[in-house]
Amino acid sequence: MDIPTPRYRCPLARLQPEPMDVEAVKRQGWREQRLLVVGLDDERLHWTERELIRRIGERLYGPRDGAREARHG
Incomplete structure (x- = not known):
């Protein structure tokens, strides 16, 4: 008769x-404390919005x- 071996459940x-x-x-965080957490690579943002956030962060x-300034133009 095959009796399945019970699996040991770790208490951790x-x-x-x-x-x-x-x-x-x-x-x-935004609704309760007006804290905004956003990544510059968030695809929900338009390029101009990401640039504005980057400039605010740098200011x-x-x-x-180690980041180099990348200027367009």
């Missing part, structure tokens, strides 16, 4: 964090470390 499994909905956290926090 319950300590694993639940996956987070990052977009929901961003939305909640407030300085240019990225």
Whole structure:
């Protein structure tokens, strides 16, 4: 008679964090605290919006470390 081997359930499994909905956290931060978290590579933004955000970030926090200024024209 074949008796299936019971699987050992590790007691540490319950300590694993639940996956987070990052977009929901961003939305909640905006609605409750007026914090805006946006990546410059977010495809939902138009080029001019991304450029504006980049300029604001550089004005407030300085240019990225190791980033070269790319000028068009």
